[in-house]
Amino acid sequence: DIVMTQSPATLSVSPGERATLSCRASHSVSINLAWYQQKPGQAPRLLIYGASTRATGIPASFSGSGSGTDFTLTISSLQSEDFAVYYCQQYSSWPRTFGRGTKVEIK
Amino acid sequence: QVQLQQSGPGLVKPSQTLSLTCAISGDSLFSNSAAWNWIRQSPSRGLEWLGRTYYRSKWYNDYAVSARSRITINPDTSKNHFSLQLNSVTPEDTAVYYCAREDGGYSNSFDYWGQGTLVTVSS
Numbered sequence: 417d418i419v420m421t422q423s424p425a426t427l428s429v430s431p432g433e434r435a436t437l438s439c440r441a442s443h444s445v446s447i448n449l450a451w452y453q454q455k456p457g458q459a460p461r462l463l464i465y466g467a468s469t470r471a472t473g474i475p476a477s478f479s480g481s482g483s484g485t486d487f488t489l490t491i492s493s494l495q496s497e498d499f500a501v502y503y504c505q506q507y508s509s510w511p512r513t514f515g516r517g518t519k520v521e522i523k
Numbered sequence: 524q525v526q527l528q529q530s531g532p533g534l535v536k537p538s539q540t541l542s543l544t545c546a547i548s549g550d551s552l553f554s555n556s557a558a559w560n561w562i563r564q565s566p567s568r569g570l571e572w573l574g575r576t577y578y579r580s581k582w583y584n585d586y587a588v589s590a591r592s593r594i595t596i597n598p599d600t601s602k603n604h605f606s607l608q609l610n611s612v613t614p615e616d617t618a619v620y621y622c623a624r625e626d627g628g629y630s631n632s633f634d635y636w637g638q639g640t641l642v643t644v645s646s
Contacts, residue, residue: 450632459621460621460633462630462634465632469630505570505632505633507631511588512572517569
């Protein structure tokens with residue numbers, strides 16, 4: 417199975433600041449990488465697919481980059497509703513696997 | 524707008540069978556591009572894909588190796604829903620279970636999710 421490793425586990429950021437989250441795959445997944453946002457008590461929400469394509473309705477403040485094994489999710493200016501846990505997921509091979517998440521908290 | 528509505532018991536006794544259903548609206552089980560998945564989430568295992576069912580002229584299933592001996596995912600075409608059965612459960616199977624659509628025609632990601640069902644395995 418492809419192991420997805422996210423860092424840091426927790427990121428403390430002030431509102432209005434930029435957040436940069438990392439995801440590393442144990443084997444190349446090309447650009448077959450998605451990012452999800454999850455808030456307490458809710459299901460994950462698709463943010464980014466194809467490593468850099470925003471899903472429908474996702475604001476431009478969210479951007480993804482990377483290919484192969486190293487990926488980044490950037491939130492350009494954190495709003496109150498952006499404080500949540502973010503997961504990466506590869507869909508290059510089976511089984512689909514997720515990282516353990518990065519919690520973005522208010523500093 | 525696609526919506527997935529889950530139903531099923533929140534408490535299952537050890538060694539018994541966990542059964543959940545996911546009702547689809549706004550899409551069809553017979554979609555040529557979608558696949559219908561079950562994913563669970565627990566503090567110990569994180570988000571874990573369990574399996575899927577999909578239709579491409581006939582029905583197919585894929586299951587996670589870790590669950591293959593205990594899991595069945597079935598489509599119910601008369602109701603446009605699909606189900607999860609997990610046999611011989613243990614406390615390790617305690618988790619929030621989600622159904623999710625995999626958009627095979629566009630994003631290849633899980634673009635719609637059910638609301639989640641917390642299933643506790645306990646006597």
